Amino acid sequence: MxxxxxxxxxxxxxxxxxxxxxxxxxxxxxxxxxxxxxxxxxxxxxxxxxxxxxxxxxxxxxxxxxxSVPPVAPPADLFARIEAQLERQNETAAAPVLAASSVSPASDLLLRRLNRWRAAALAAAATSTALAASLAALLLAPLPEAEPVVAGQKYLAVVNRDGAQPAIVVSVDIETGIVSLRDLGAEQPADRSLEVWYLAGDGSRPPLSLGVLADSADITHLPVRDADYGRTDAAIAITLEPKGGSPNGDPTGPVVYSGKLIPEPR
Amino acid sequence: MPDVADTLAAEMAFDLAPLISATARGDRSAFRAIYDATSAKLFGVVLRICRDRDKAQEVLQEAYVKVWQNAARYDPASGRPITWLAAIARNAAIDQIRRGRAQSLEVVQEEGELEAIADPAAGLMGHADRSTLRVCLGELEDIQRDCVVLAYCEGYSREELAVRYDRPEATIKTWLRRGLMRLKDCMDRE
Incomplete structure (x- = not known):
């Protein structure tokens, strides 16, 4: 630096x-x-x-x-509790996949989760553990199949770090041509900018910059740029860049937040 | 019967690094082996910071879930496996006590125990008796050493140390940083 x-x-x-x-x-x-x-x-x-x-x-x-610390045996059932927690997280994440043989229950589940999450996100209840858990589940849940790109379709991504609390909700609205980013508590050093990138997910094109997150506003609006937002592997990544954004049009800093881009059920 | 010496021997006897790699690939039995080899040590570390058995159990559970989730991020170049595991456990413990202590600044005062910890001659260093760290802690001014050890071992924040020593936080910060820098200079020299 x-x-x-x-x-x-x-x-x-x-x-x-x-x-x-x-x-x-x-x-x-x-x-x-x-x-x-x-x-x-x-x-x-x-x-x-x-x-x-x-x-x-x-x-x-x-x-x-x-x-120098004397070892202390933890309770005998603690490992079972850890495994149970991992199973729970696994089940929540895998639920849509397990249900994929019958597509509609999977979609229903996803839709329910999305609705629940959207209501909560709009209420800005970002610190709720339940919300974080359902968001994590949403992020981890692979879609049953790729959805065709439809005019007027909206796409969503919830970006976070290490599966932790959601930091930013990204909404891409093809019809209005606006990308909205709702900041739920992203950490932004005062001397740098957070830059938003569209990733095709398979390396078929370089990351496409969507713009820089506003310094102090809860919501940032950016113009939609031409990209295939409906791709199965599409994702949004946020990198830490010099103030004002990447000097050369490519990401130069590390990815601090990322999340899968998914079609918003209509 | 496993005792302290056996646990330590077991820990030294096999290399945890391959187990962490296997865990990163989703191998549950490797994860179990890591748990068996390290949970007593980490529970000791976490208990010393949390001072509450129930909370320490929660913290330990959280820590091992993180180990499972982040195993792929372990980089052997950045240190020994046990140091990485202990850092995850200490982080979880410190996060926990900061949450808990944020409201009421209640500092537990157990003079005898703290004096023992703050005094390197009182057996604090145990297994690290001949370590460079012990020698160098001995070179610090008492107050600097006490602050460093209380922060690391017992999870004291600057704010809590300020209450304990009845000094402004800025003074505590100076003591801590001078202590750390002297420690570093000494350890680099040894």
Whole structure:
């Protein structure tokens, strides 16, 4: 990272800043940061290899402190509980596939989920665990089959990181020609921009930039650009870019959020 | 009968890295083997931070679910498998206590225990007796060492340390960072 594209004092530019970044990495590993600093550091860990390296070094340095802890046997049934949780997540995710032999129950299920989710998303109840769970299920659920592109069709993507809480809901409306992005709590460093990309999903075309997320608005509207949004593997990815967006038209920063693009049931 | 020494021996006896790769491919038995080899150690780590058995169980469950989900992200170049596993468990534990402590800033005061932890001579380091880390912690000023150890081992936030030592958070931050940097300098030298 260089200081050219960032305001002074927000990014490491010299030995002092390097020291500052190292101290931040150390405190992140200690766990002493405040909640908001911790969230920022978490995002940085996922997006900044330099910072990730410093964090890994601190983990190695401090790891011997864990050796002094006496092992304590967890309850005998804990592994069964972990397996049960994995099964539950698996079942929710696999439900539409299991039902794929009879297409209509699968569609119904998807439709119900979507309706439930849309109502909730519109109410901006983004922190509800139930919502997060149903969104995760929605994202993980492969569609029974590719849907034909239809005039006036709308497409949706819910983008998140590591299957965690949804960060942004992306809606592509072919008829109105508007891509709407509803920010449900995406983390956006002040000195960078989040850029939105359409991915064909099979590498048949380079990522297509749809624009940059507005800095401080809950909703961003961008023009629809020509792409095959109905592709089975189509996805939306959000990358961390220099302020204002990628300088060269291709993604230059890491993907911080991503999600599958699916046709919205009508 | 498995005891502490056996658990540690088992942990050292086989390499966890291939098990993590197998877990990333969806191998449930490899995942079970990781759990069997590491859950007692990680439960100890999590208990020390959470101080509540029920919450610690939830945290441990959450941690292993993350291990299953993120196994493909483990990079051997970034450290030993056990360090990666412990980082996941510590993260989950710290997230948990920050959620729980956010409302009421209730710091548990158990002087005897804390003194023991803060004093490297009191057997705190246990298995790491001859480690560079122990030597270098010994070189820190007492207050810096106490803050570093309390934060890492017991999950103290700056805010909680500020209450404990009756100093502004900015002072705690300075102590922590000076402590960390001296620690690093010393460990690089050793």
């Amino acid at each position: 260089t200081g050219r594209s960032t305001p002074p004092g927000t990014a490491p530019t010299g030995p002092d800043d390097r020291l500052e970044l190292d101290a931040l990495a150390g405190e992140f590993v200690l766990g002493s940061l405040s909640e908001s600093e911790r969230r920022d550091a978490d995002l940085r860990l996922a997006t900044d290899p330099d910072f990730a390296r410093l964090v890994a070094d601190w983990r190695q340095r401090l790891a011997p402190l864990d050796d």
